[in-house]
Amino acid sequence: MQDEEFDNWLRNAARTYNEPPAPDVEGMWVAIENEQFAGSTPVPTRVAASFTPITSIPPLRAPWYNSGWMRVAAALVIGVGLGRVSLPPTAPATSVPPTVVAAQAIAGSSVLQPVMNSPEANKYMGETIALLASMQSETRNAAQDKELVSGAGDLLNTTRFLLDSPNTNNPNVRGLLEDLELVLAQIVQLSNKTTAGDVEMIHRAMEQRDVMPRLRTAVANNYSAE
Amino acid sequence: MPGPTRNPAERFPPTPCLYLRRHVTLPESTLLVLDPGPRHAERALVARVLEGDRIASRELYDAHVNRVFRLAFRLCGDEDHARELVQESFIRIFSQLSRFRGDAALSTWVHRVTLSVVANARRRDKKHDREIDFDATDPIADEAVRDADPDLKEGLHAAISALPEIYRITFVMHDIEGYTHPEIAAATGVAVGTSKGRLFIARGQLRKMLEPFRKE
Numbered sequence: 332m333q334d335e336e337f338d339n340w341l342r343n344a345a346r347t348y349n350e351p352p353a354p355d356v357e358g359m360w361v362a363i364e365n366e367q368f369a370g371s372t373p374v375p376t377r378v379a380a381s382f383t384p385i386t387s388i389p390p391l392r393a394p395w396y397n398s399g400w401m402r403v404a405a406a407l408v409i410g411v412g413l414g415r416v417s418l419p420p421t422a423p424a425t426s427v428p429p430t431v432v433a434a435q436a437i438a439g440s441s442v443l444q445p446v447m448n449s450p451e452a453n454k455y456m457g458e459t460i461a462l463l464a465s466m467q468s469e470t471r472n473a474a475q476d477k478e479l480v481s482g483a484g485d486l487l488n489t490t491r492f493l494l495d496s497p498n499t500n501n502p503n504v505r506g507l508l509e510d511l512e513l514v515l516a517q518i519v520q521l522s523n524k525t526t527a528g529d530v531e532m533i534h535r536a537m538e539q540r541d542v543m544p545r546l547r548t549a550v551a552n553n554y555s556a557e
Numbered sequence: 558m559p560g561p562t563r564n565p566a567e568r569f570p571p572t573p574c575l576y577l578r579r580h581v582t583l584p585e586s587t588l589l590v591l592d593p594g595p596r597h598a599e600r601a602l603v604a605r606v607l608e609g610d611r612i613a614s615r616e617l618y619d620a621h622v623n624r625v626f627r628l629a630f631r632l633c634g635d636e637d638h639a640r641e642l643v644q645e646s647f648i649r650i651f652s653q654l655s656r657f658r659g660d661a662a663l664s665t666w667v668h669r670v671t672l673s674v675v676a677n678a679r680r681r682d683k684k685h686d687r688e689i690d691f692d693a694t695d696p697i698a699d700e701a702v703r704d705a706d707p708d709l710k711e712g713l714h715a716a717i718s719a720l721p722e723i724y725r726i727t728f729v730m731h732d733i734e735g736y737t738h739p740e741i742a743a744a745t746g747v748a749v750g751t752s753k754g755r756l757f758i759a760r761g762q763l764r765k766m767l768e769p770f771r772k773e
Contacts, residue, residue: 341763344710345733348717351630355640356622362644363618367651368611526658 414509455489456550483518510540599663621667631729632675646671668744709770716766724759
């Protein structure tokens with residue numbers, strides 16, 4: 332047998348190697364359903380193209396804690412919830428936009444906490460603004476991301492230190508620091524496997540809590556107080 | 558406070574459809590990798606499965622079960638064992654679907670999971686205490702080649718079984734099941750060139766093992 336002839340024979344004859352029978356599609360599906368979707372109504376037979384969805388089938392949901400961003404979201408909700416509970420009741424909301432309300436609250440407090448009016452606190456807030464601003468930049472690369480996470484870790488430690496300080500008893504300042512703690516904690520958890528959705532969620536958290544305007548107002552007030 | 562909510566469908570935004578199928582004649586297996594039309598449809602399907610749609614789960618199963626079963630059977634050669642491998646593969650596929658990022662075709666990811674399940678099963682079969690040496694020819698199968706029926710086809714089957722695991726998988730996927738090198742490379746986690754090299758070596762080893770039969 333010549334080489335070429337042999338190679339042709341090889342390709343054809345190999346197709347008889349472990350030639351599979353027709354699969355028991357339904358039988359295997361039943362076993363998969365029993366294992367994976369135990370307790371739910373079975374989905375009968377092969378799904379036709381014209382199949383009308385049966386609304387009575389209870390939806391299968393993967394456990395919420397399987398998703399990384401859901402864990403972060405839960406932490407955010409719990410953290411903000413605790414922060415709100417710990418705040419004293421405030422005046423009823425008016426038609427003034429929330430950003431203005433937050434800015435007025437910070438301005439009203441004058442941020443005259445001894446610990447927050449120091450040059451170190453100004454430096455801390457300046458660095459935090461710079462970090463959060465770079466977080467919003469869309470042209471970051473992996474190296475900058477590493478620096479971002481590292482910087483956020485340092486700022487997170489400082490934030491916790493300030494929160495633990497007995498001098499930080501102004502509820503508005505405390506609220507701002509708690510929000511910063513949450514945002515920084517989320518940034519610290521960013522990794523190579525982070526999706527755009529994770530970053531987007533941090534942006535949303537920052538927007539919803541008006542973190543940047545409150546922070547800028549606090550810095551401006553500190554400088555005007557000097 | 559309204560919590561941040563995200564629809565699973567947002568993870569797989571629509572991609573522009575080029576419909577290569579209309580303009581270029583390519584093998585079906587190549588289109589699985591290149592055609593963005595099916596890719597968009599399967600992203601939508603994955604999003605539905607992740608939302609808990611049981612009908613979508615069944616659609617996903619129907620779309621891939623035949624190829625998965627064929628591959629599992631070709632690699633293990635036993636129907637009951639192949640059924641177990643398919644079931645285990647799909648259970649793993651459904652439980653880990655949230656990890657599928659949509660970077661590659663769903664079929665590629667499904668086959669990757671299947672090959673992983675097959676490899677784990679082979680490890681278990683080898684009494685848990687021996688890692689598979691992918692480069693070592695199976696001595697038992699090697700003897701089987703020598704002792705095989707003089708029939709060339711029997712000898713070929715024994716020779717394929719005697720191939721080292723990585724070469725056997727590549728040969729079975731390409732020459733028997735008709736997968737393309739990009740598909741094999743993606744499913745086995747190697748470069749396309751590596752897949753081609755493995756196939757070349759596999760064919761060479763088969764030729765060598767079947768030399769006695771050729772002379773007859």
